[in-house]
Amino acid sequence: MINYIDVITVLMMGTSLAVFGLRKYRLSIFAYVLQTLLLVIVFLLLYFKYDAHELLVWAFTAFLMKVVFVPLFLLSVVKKIGVINEDDPVGGFFISPIIALSFSLAVAMMFYKVFVHFSIFKDALPLFAASFIFMIGIFGFILRNSFLKQILAYCLFENGIHLSLALMAYNSHELVEVGILTDAIFAVVIMSILAKRFYTSYDSLDTSKAINLRG
Amino acid sequence: MNILLLILIVPFVFGTIMFFMPLHFKLLQKLHILMSLAVSALLLSAVGKIVDGVELFAFHNYIFLDSLGAIFLSLIAITGLLVNIYATTYMKWELEDGHISLKEVKNYFALSFIFIGTMSLSVICNNIAFMWAAIEATTLASVFLVAVKKDKNSTESGYKYIVLCSIGLAFALYATILLYSAANGKIDGEAMLFTNLLASATSLDPMALKLVFIFALIGFGTKAGLAPTHTWLPDVHAEGPAPTSALLSGVLLKCAMLGLIRYYAIVANGVGFDFVQIVMIISGTLTLFVSSFFLIRQHNVKRMFAYHSIAHMGVIAFGLGVGGAIGLFAALFHCAAHSFTKALAFCSTGNIAKIYGTKDMTKMGGMIHIAPVTAVLFGIAICSLVGVPGFAIFVSEFLIFKAAAISGQYLLMGIFALALAIIFIADFSHFFLATFGKVEGKVEYNSEMKFSENFPLIALAILIVSFGVWQFDSFIFLLDESVKIIMKR
Numbered sequence: 253m254i255n256y257i258d259v260i261t262v263l264m265m266g267t268s269l270a271v272f273g274l275r276k277y278r279l280s281i282f283a284y285v286l287q288t289l290l291l292v293i294v295f296l297l298l299y300f301k302y303d304a305h306e307l308l309v310w311a312f313t314a315f316l317m318k319v320v321f322v323p324l325f326l327l328s329v330v331k332k333i334g335v336i337n338e339d340d341p342v343g344g345f346f347i348s349p350i351i352a353l354s355f356s357l358a359v360a361m362m363f364y365k366v367f368v369h370f371s372i373f374k375d376a377l378p379l380f381a382a383s384f385i386f387m388i389g390i391f392g393f394i395l396r397n398s399f400l401k402q403i404l405a406y407c408l409f410e411n412g413i414h415l416s417l418a419l420m421a422y423n424s425h426e427l428v429e430v431g432i433l434t435d436a437i438f439a440v441v442i443m444s445i446l447a448k449r450f451y452t453s454y455d456s457l458d459t460s461k462a463i464n465l466r467g
Numbered sequence: 468m469n470i471l472l473l474i475l476i477v478p479f480v481f482g483t484i485m486f487f488m489p490l491h492f493k494l495l496q497k498l499h500i501l502m503s504l505a506v507s508a509l510l511l512s513a514v515g516k517i518v519d520g521v522e523l524f525a526f527h528n529y530i531f532l533d534s535l536g537a538i539f540l541s542l543i544a545i546t547g548l549l550v551n552i553y554a555t556t557y558m559k560w561e562l563e564d565g566h567i568s569l570k571e572v573k574n575y576f577a578l579s580f581i582f583i584g585t586m587s588l589s590v591i592c593n594n595i596a597f598m599w600a601a602i603e604a605t606t607l608a609s610v611f612l613v614a615v616k617k618d619k620n621s622t623e624s625g626y627k628y629i630v631l632c633s634i635g636l637a638f639a640l641y642a643t644i645l646l647y648s649a650a651n652g653k654i655d656g657e658a659m660l661f662t663n664l665l666a667s668a669t670s671l672d673p674m675a676l677k678l679v680f681i682f683a684l685i686g687f688g689t690k691a692g693l694a695p696t697h698t699w700l701p702d703v704h705a706e707g708p709a710p711t712s713a714l715l716s717g718v719l720l721k722c723a724m725l726g727l728i729r730y731y732a733i734v735a736n737g738v739g740f741d742f743v744q745i746v747m748i749i750s751g752t753l754t755l756f757v758s759s760f761f762l763i764r765q766h767n768v769k770r771m772f773a774y775h776s777i778a779h780m781g782v783i784a785f786g787l788g789v790g791g792a793i794g795l796f797a798a799l800f801h802c803a804a805h806s807f808t809k810a811l812a813f814c815s816t817g818n819i820a821k822i823y824g825t826k827d828m829t830k831m832g833g834m835i836h837i838a839p840v841t842a843v844l845f846g847i848a849i850c851s852l853v854g855v856p857g858f859a860i861f862v863s864e865f866l867i868f869k870a871a872a873i874s875g876q877y878l879l880m881g882i883f884a885l886a887l888a889i890i891f892i893a894d895f896s897h898f899f900l901a902t903f904g905k906v907e908g909k910v911e912y913n914s915e916m917k918f919s920e921n922f923p924l925i926a927l928a929i930l931i932v933s934f935g936v937w938q939f940d941s942f943i944f945l946l947d948e949s950v951k952i953i954m955k956r
Contacts, residue, residue: 431600
């Protein structure tokens with residue numbers, strides 16, 4: 253029988269690469285919407301598989317905040333700033349996804365073996381995917397110069413953490429998930445305000461231009 | 468109502484009240500001071516209960532106050548109050564000079580309370596995931612305390628602050644999740660609670676604990692300014708307004724360090740102290756030498772103090788690395804000593820920037836003649852920072868040497884002495900440059916500040932000297948009890 257959770261988490265890995273690599277901001281945000289929708293489906297499948305009632309609430313809140321609110325907010329920021337394409341990343345548009353992909357795969361290979369040992373749900377592929385998505389997010393910060401792309405990278409690694417949390421600590425107090433999610437939403441809002449300011453100051457979202465404070 | 472719940476609610480209520488106040492500076496100034504006094508009184512009354520031996524728990528034990536938390540809560544209360552009082556003076560100058568609008572001042576005051584509230588929450592969390600969320604919230608609450616203005620430098624500092632701290636703290640969240648999953652079902656009670664995790668630390672898998680500590684070090688170490696993930700700190704501390712830098716350096720870094728210390732305690736009791744001590748020694752030594760190297764090259768007075776913050780986080784890490792009861796005592800003492808000292812240092816840069824209109828020390832000089840009180844306060848901060856006897860930081864640095872000598876770690880004594888010597892030379896050369904000799908640039912405000920304006924700085928200076936020469940019994944009690952918590956004695 254097909255393990256749907258495995259299939260969906262592999263699709264999530266694919267969407268994380270799309271969020272990372274797509275040059276147009278709107279497409280990148282839509283890829284994030286798709287990934288978060290898949291995350292919600294994983295929560296629902298885990299709920300059915302393990303009868304974990306908490307994950308039903310998680311699925312609902314994640315849908316509301318991350319499938320609806322965050323993408324709409326980011327789209328409005330893109331519209332307000334008036335940008336369409338991302339600035340050149342470190343190593344160029346072709347090389348940077350390859351670097352991110354290879355290193356993320358390597359790091360995820362190391363981490364998931366540890367995580368699967370202690371995880372409440374012993375689903376190996378989802379645990380691997382969680383580490384992979386987290387690392388793609390981290391490499392998004394390192395390799396992408398665009399401020400907006402870095403906000404999306406933050407959203408990516410937050411999705412990786414959210415998936416890890418569901419697999420490894422779903423039965424912790426519900427306020428834990430609420431606290432982490434609230435922080436993430438505020439972080440996206442604050443980073444977006446700073447991105448708008450950044451664009452006004454530098455006439456660009458290219459963070460490699462932010463070199464006034466070195467020394 | 469439980470005092471811990473009041474600690475959580477009151478700063479946020481005050482922040483909201485401030486946010487809706489009319490745009491009248493005198494009113495905002497008085498209200499800011501009064502509400503800061505009320506918050507600090509509340510925090511200190513909770514600390515007082517701990518000193519009296521009362522145990523404070525609330526909300527299903529998810530929040531609590533132990534001696535360890537009480538030390539840091541008292542720093543938020545004392546340093547936070549004095550810096551907030553100074554902030555009213557600093558913002559008045561900024562307003563008069565047209566650097567900032569009245570609405571921005573009001574938002575600054577309002578956010579200060581939210582910031583104090585998130586820091587207080589971070590030190591009273593028994594639930595380690597709440598603690599993580601609170602520490603992340605401190606970043607979010609303080610971004611616009613740093614990026615007050617909308618110019619390039621301010622935006623750049625805000626960007627670096629939120630991005631780098633968020634990345635770093637993500638690793639700490641992984642540490643939290645991994646620790647919970649490693650403990651879930653293996654210990655008595657809720658596996659997210661620090662008290663339960665510490666009590667059953669020996670039941671936890673040692674390999675998992677080691678990985679947890681490395682993740683926690685990366686995460687909380689980034690926020691605390693430990694090398695090599697310290698790079699955000701000089702830009703942020705140098706660019707923000709002086710009171711913000713004082714709060715960030717004097718209090719916030721310590722809150723992140725408390726997060727790390729709680730993980731230190733759990734892991735040390737689970738796998739043995741050797742592992743955590745070696746890791747902290749490496750981290751502390753790296754931090755000390757990286758910061759002292761950059762310290763020598765600095766001419767911007769705030770940037771110099773920012774690198775000092777990194778150096779002193781290195782000292783705390785080094786103290787935790789040397790270990791033993793005395794080493795831990797010294798590390799915790801250093802948190803308080805550095806808090807008062809760095810608050811004074813950054814607040815004095817506010818006075819200095821007003822006098823010279825610049826932060827570049829090569830364009831200063833003759834401060835002792837222009838503003839003798841400010842010069843003396845600046846000197847007290849410098850003397851304490853380099854560990855001159857009679858000042859607070861000397862006590863903790865001396866105790867670290869003592870702990871290393873008692874445990875026969877002579878190489879560590881040598882490394883520590885070398886790092887401190889570099890810092891000593893760098894600091895005094897900068898101090899002499901700014902304070903004595905001829906004025907090298909221009910003087911924009913050729914007078915000493917009023918006593919009322921200097922009052923918070925004088926109070927901090929008195930604290931620095933007091934902690935250098937006296938033993939405050941209640942503070943020593945809290946330190947001793949905290950060492951017992953960490954060592955599970």
